Amino acid sequence: MEFGEVIEKRHSVRKFSDRPVERDLLDAVVRVAQTAPSSRNSRSTAFMIIEDKDTLEALSQMRDYGSAFMKDAAAAIVVAGDDTKTDLWVDNCAISATFVQLAVTAVELCSCWVHVNGRPRLKNEPDGEDAGEYVSRLLGLKDNMRPYCVIAIGYAPDVQD
Ligand SMILES: Cc1cc2nc3c(=O)[nH]c(=O)nc-3n(C[C@H](O)[C@H](O)[C@H](O)COP(=O)(O)O)c2cc1C
Structure with missing residues (x-):
């Protein structure tokens, strides 16, 4: 797909749609995202492909606002930053996540960004449990790996859906 068309x-x-997403497409998306620029080439961003339905369902519960649709995604890519590699891990993650979304579009898939970093699980409890802590625990991430966002991925819904 032409770059202009991807942007459009x-x-x-x-x-x-219920259609599963081919694993090789998800791997190709991650390879593209790994080419994203990073501060001082710190390459602090890591990607985790999620295809397991139960894990997608659990991820959809990371917050009580703006993440419920994740349960119906065919897959998701977790974007996480290593905070020991650079103080600009957040910036690096944002660029990497953008690359993920553009690469997803280029292979005719659809996506939506679900934010994690700095977000409370419950909208009305801003000082309560953090969505990042929940995602880290769910996925067994090491302390230095900070979940930044999760990109829900799938094919567009069928016309009759
Ligand atoms: C930093 C960031 C955080 C976002 N967080 C969420 C989110 O948690 N849930 C959600 O449904 N959409 C989220 N989005 C998607 C935005 O709502 C969406 O990009 C925006 O409304 C513009 O629509 P478009 O992406 O179709 O151009 C996020 C987007 C960005 C860039």
């Missing part, structure tokens, strides 16, 4: 076609999609 990319938009957030929160409803997906």
